[in-house]
Amino acid sequence: MDKNNKQTKGRQRIDTSKRRESEEDRLITFSKRRSGLYKKGSELCTLCGTQLAILIFSPSGKPFSFAHPNIEVIARRVLETNTRSDDQDYNGVMDACRRHSIGELNEQLTLISNEVEYEKERGTKLAQATKARQNRPLCEQKIDELSDYDAQKLKAWLLELQARINNRLDELNAAQATHPSAVGTIGGNASSSSYGYGGIHFKNFH
Amino acid sequence: MDKNNKQTKGRQRIDTSKRRESEEDRLITFSKRRSGLYKKGSELCTLCGTQLAILIFSPSGKPFSFAHPNIEVIARRVLETNTRSDDQDYNGVMDACRRHSIGELNEQLTLISNEVEYEKERGTKLAQATKARQNRPLCEQKIDELSDYDAQKLKAWLLELQARINNRLDELNAAQATHPSAVGTIGGNASSSSYGYGGIHFKNFH
DNA sequence: GAAACTATCTTTAGAGT
């Protein structure tokens, strides 16, 4: 090899504001960067003591997830599903969330997120075993494979939520006459406080 | 300038397997790395055409989120919020977040996530304005302040979900007699698809 | 005290195996 001729071209710049055209490149990049993202997330957790959940759907629609904490939660769920007996621990997780001043709905969201992840995985596992479920929509798999315990719990929450929403709807109906619909501009108001990477926007809520 | 006299020490290595001891360092690191994580996530979305959601709870329990897609939802909300004329407060609270696209239940998950975030923020804003609501539970604030549109939508989804859950419960009831409780090991099943960084585990669902 | 800077550390694109 010529000394001036580097052994490889090394890392090349790519335009991160464009989708990779090649199917193969996209797959490779997805794999590499997903790992990178998980690692970053993991480090954020350990360095700052945060809790984190990442959900990714690949170009082909495959779901991937990363979360901290969750080994315990997922493990507990597996145990629960297998033996189903401990409300204690289950509620303990919820209480822990509450104590962290995460709002109730958010807590439920996290809970559901876990459901989804767990059931999704279990669905896949079962699918591998039976192959029969493979073509069913993901959402059905998830719901249809909820444990009795989780289904009851989820149902209870949904009922409660629904009641509150119905109240809200009643409220809105009652106030409908006095509710004018005004319209404002986005750009003018949002520009000073919102920004994005590559045209995608995000928010922090303080 | 003398090249040997560096202006700064530049980036120093830190141990990513340990929590930052200093409260201040932790806060700074959290802020910087959260941005970095969002950026990585964003790039992954654009490069590979994936759909993504990230939820982070800061050490103090504050929720942060990032998702792709959903700019439209946010945009509509900004419009809505702008009609209320307290844009200054709104801007002060807003920071950043990104959105792209996702699968069925996850789409709903993101939707709810947005609901939560939006309502939480709006709840806070209103609380600042009126002070009266401040002592009400967050969850009530959120539900009670849902727009008619969102409330209807959320309700519709809940009804559908509920129907599926009821089906599942019926299924479980019917199968109860024939349902032996099989027990499997966690490690055995999960090991082939889970691994981790620094003790935090994640999974891929194939 | 947030934003900018900069030297260094970390990630990763492309190529090879």
Next chain:
DNA sequence: TACTCTAAAGATAGTTT
């Protein structure tokens, strides 16, 4: 297909403004 290697691109810890 999945690792490994290399060097450039990119992220960021500590500092300065």
